[in-house]
Amino acid sequence: MLQTVLNPDPVSDAVSVRDRHLTAYRYMLLARLLDEKFASLYRAGKIHGGVFIARGQEALSVSIGLSLKKSDVFAPLIRDTAGRLAFGETVIDAVRTYLGSTLGPMRGRDGNVHRGRPREGYLPMISHLGAMISVVNGTLFARRLKGVTGMVGATCIGDGGTATGAFHEALNQAAIEKLPLVLIIANNHYAYSTPNDREFACRDLTDRAVGYGAEAQSVDGTDLSACLKVVGGAVARARAGNGPQMVVATLLRLCGHGEHDTADYVDPKLKNSPVGRDCLKVAEEFLFRQKWTDAGELAALRGEIVREIEAAVAQVQREPVPDPFTEDWLAISSRHLSETHVETNPA
Amino acid sequence: MSITYLEAIREAQAHALRDDSRVFIYGQDVGAFGGAFKATKNLAKEYPGRVIDAPISEDAMMGLAVGAAIEGMRPIIEMQFADFSTVGFNQIVNQAATLFWRTNVPCPITVRLPFGGTSGSGPFHSQSLETIYAHYPGLVVMTPATVEDAYSMLLEAVAIDDPVIFCEHKFLYYHLKAEKLPSEALPVGKARIAREGRDLTIVAYSAMVHEALEAATELVAEGWEIEVVDLRTVKPLDTDTVMASVARTGRLLCVGEAWPWGGVTAEVIARVASEGFGLLDVPPQRLNAKDTPIPYHPNLWTAHRPTARAVAAAARKLLRL
Numbered sequence: 001m002l003q004t005v006l007n008p009d010p011v012s013d014a015v016s017v018r019d020r021h022l023t024a025y026r027y028m029l030l031a032r033l034l035d036e037k038f039a040s041l042y043r044a045g046k047i048h049g050g051v052f053i054a055r056g057q058e059a060l061s062v063s064i065g066l067s068l069k070k071s072d073v074f075a076p077l078i079r080d081t082a083g084r085l086a087f088g089e090t091v092i093d094a095v096r097t098y099l100g101s102t103l104g105p106m107r108g109r110d111g112n113v114h115r116g117r118p119r120e121g122y123l124p125m126i127s128h129l130g131a132m133i134s135v136v137n138g139t140l141f142a143r144r145l146k147g148v149t150g151m152v153g154a155t156c157i158g159d160g161g162t163a164t165g166a167f168h169e170a171l172n173q174a175a176i177e178k179l180p181l182v183l184i185i186a187n188n189h190y191a192y193s194t195p196n197d198r199e200f201a202c203r204d205l206t207d208r209a210v211g212y213g214a215e216a217q218s219v220d221g222t223d224l225s226a227c228l229k230v231v232g233g234a235v236a237r238a239r240a241g242n243g244p245q246m247v248v249a250t251l252l253r254l255c256g257h258g259e260h261d262t263a264d265y266v267d268p269k270l271k272n273s274p275v276g277r278d279c280l281k282v283a284e285e286f287l288f289r290q291k292w293t294d295a296g297e298l299a300a301l302r303g304e305i306v307r308e309i310e311a312a313v314a315q316v317q318r319e320p321v322p323d324p325f326t327e328d329w330l331a332i333s334s335r336h337l338s339e340t341h342v343e344t345n346p347a
Numbered sequence: 348m349s350i351t352y353l354e355a356i357r358e359a360q361a362h363a364l365r366d367d368s369r370v371f372i373y374g375q376d377v378g379a380f381g382g383a384f385k386a387t388k389n390l391a392k393e394y395p396g397r398v399i400d401a402p403i404s405e406d407a408m409m410g411l412a413v414g415a416a417i418e419g420m421r422p423i424i425e426m427q428f429a430d431f432s433t434v435g436f437n438q439i440v441n442q443a444a445t446l447f448w449r450t451n452v453p454c455p456i457t458v459r460l461p462f463g464g465t466s467g468s469g470p471f472h473s474q475s476l477e478t479i480y481a482h483y484p485g486l487v488v489m490t491p492a493t494v495e496d497a498y499s500m501l502l503e504a505v506a507i508d509d510p511v512i513f514c515e516h517k518f519l520y521y522h523l524k525a526e527k528l529p530s531e532a533l534p535v536g537k538a539r540i541a542r543e544g545r546d547l548t549i550v551a552y553s554a555m556v557h558e559a560l561e562a563a564t565e566l567v568a569e570g571w572e573i574e575v576v577d578l579r580t581v582k583p584l585d586t587d588t589v590m591a592s593v594a595r596t597g598r599l600l601c602v603g604e605a606w607p608w609g610g611v612t613a614e615v616i617a618r619v620a621s622e623g624f625g626l627l628d629v630p631p632q633r634l635n636a637k638d639t640p641i642p643y644h645p646n647l648w649t650a651h652r653p654t655a656r657a658v659a660a661a662a663r664k665l666l667r668l
Binding site: 110 | 401486
């Protein structure tokens with residue numbers, strides 16, 4: 001009953017508002033539980049490399065994932081488990097990437113949050129912040145050249161990522177070309193450990209949009225209803241041809257930068273302020289207040305999700321991992337242009 | 348009727364735009380202005396909406412190209428000068444060059460780099476960056492030395508499903524001429540024997556091929572027959588052709604306009620030394636630019652990069668060993 005059909009258009013009537021919230025909540029909970037599973041696998045030594053979870057950022061992230069159509073473009077960043085799932089990523093794809101299964105989209109060649117399916121408009125992030133924005137611009141630019149209309153491309157970044165040159169170049173480029181870009185900025189107050197006042201000096205990150213001729217909105221990133229409304233509105237405006245849209249959400253990362261990070265640099269005052277609220281809890285309370293669901297239903301939902309995640313992990317743990325001896329070690333698609341020189345003689 | 352190296356590049360782009368609707372050109376001043384060197388002259392008029400001015404944002408230019416390539420287009424990015432490609436370096440080496448390997452989705456982009464020194468251009472309009480791009484997996488690096496190659500290899504670059512760094516030498520733009528455009532060409536990835544000889548192999552690429560050929564001509568008077576190998580592409584590097592030439596001559600001099608540390612010339616010598624040590628009669632040598640930024644004044648500039656005279660001097664030394 002909570003698994004409703006995605007409705008990408010702005011909500012108008014009460015039923016769709018209810019369904020939209022319930023759908024969003026389901027993806028938020030799925031993301032939270034999937035992230036917790038990854039964290040637990042990490043602590044058990046079952047994951048190579050880092051684990052980066054999105055605790056506290058699910059409401060914002062799910063809002064962009066749900067506001068997009070399957071035919072749109074989405075380049076998520078590090079804390080978009082919810083947005084990825086809402087855009088259409090499967091749990092099994094996420095698990096396969098973290099566990100390095102060769103059946104996953106990245107085939108063990110890349111891992112964790114570096115996953116995507118570019119042919120389906122779901123772009124895999126690189127680690128260099130700001131670098132995905134102009135790539136989204138490129139997909140929109142290409143589609144426009146091909147005569148496609150009505151599309152949107154969205155990408156996410158944090159407060160720290162707005163300090164990169166790539167961010168500025170790409171936002172300027174999107175504005176010049178009047179591209180239907182939606183740029184979601186999660187201001188979670190810390191770029192790894194660096195606080196806002198060491199990342200930017202403007203009054204508010206929305207100020208940045210003005211300089212480029214882009215529109216910007218602020219939103220409380222802990223409030224699902226507000227996020228759905230503001231992000232949905234930005235997507236609609238971009239789709240309608242109003243050029244690039246920026247949304248700046250205020251929230252707090254309720255975890256470390258990665259699971260290796262204890263995050264003891266976070267100011268306790270922030271943790272205890274409204275910014276530090278857990279968006280999942282806030283959404284849950286809202287659903288109860290609206291009498292759209294009850295504790296029993298949510299417990300059942302949780303059980304169903306846990307079973308889905310456990311089944312995916314169990315399956316992937318039996319799947320093949322990459323074999324260096326069958327790997328072709330070729331970085332280009334033009335096989336005839338591969339280097340023939342062998343560095344050392346294996347004999 | 349003759350055609351210059353620069354005109355060949357323009358013609359190849361016109362050809363690509365005409366034959367393939369997926370091709371577009373994006374770069375600073377490439378539109379109505381026709382490019383800083385006029386390599387896109389009149390193309391914006393002939394192909395409306397497909398030759399587009401970019402802001403001075405090399406990172407975003409390259410990022411846009413990657414996004415467009417994902418969508419099945421074949422962008423040609425003109426860097427106004429190779430030197431400025433370093434601003435877009437991250438997108439080239441980390442985004443474009445890794446995409447296929449990570450996702451199995453090809454990334455067909457041609458990045459045109461007007462490179463190399465011309466007198467008076469100084470430290471920031473003269474660089475040769477083929478080495479640094481060749482260092483990264485996932486890129487093809489082309490360095491055409493002739494008008495024919497400039498044309499046919501650029502067409503090939505656009506047709507290839509991978510990101511190609513197309514290094515076009517500014518020194519060759521105007522003074523290198525051919526009678527007509529080629530109708531056929533050596534495959535990309537194959538080196539060419541630019542001149543046959545028996546006493547010494549000089550391996551060179553791009554503008555240095557011409558310095559090497561001039562040096563070879565000079566050495567004829569002294570009784571030497573020099574073989575000149577034009578690499579054409581530095582990645583992949585046609586080791587077989589180089590090795591076969593060294594097998595004939597027993598002597599190797601490798602010439603490049605880039606800086607010496609770990610360059611293309613070092614790679615060629617490393618390969619010949621490790622795979623063909625027994626073919627060498629004397630230790631292989633190399634000649635590169637000096638290990639400083641590229642000087643402005645012609646007196647310094649001509650001493651900074653290898654010239655025919657310097658190549659001939661290095662060859663004489665090697666021949667006497």
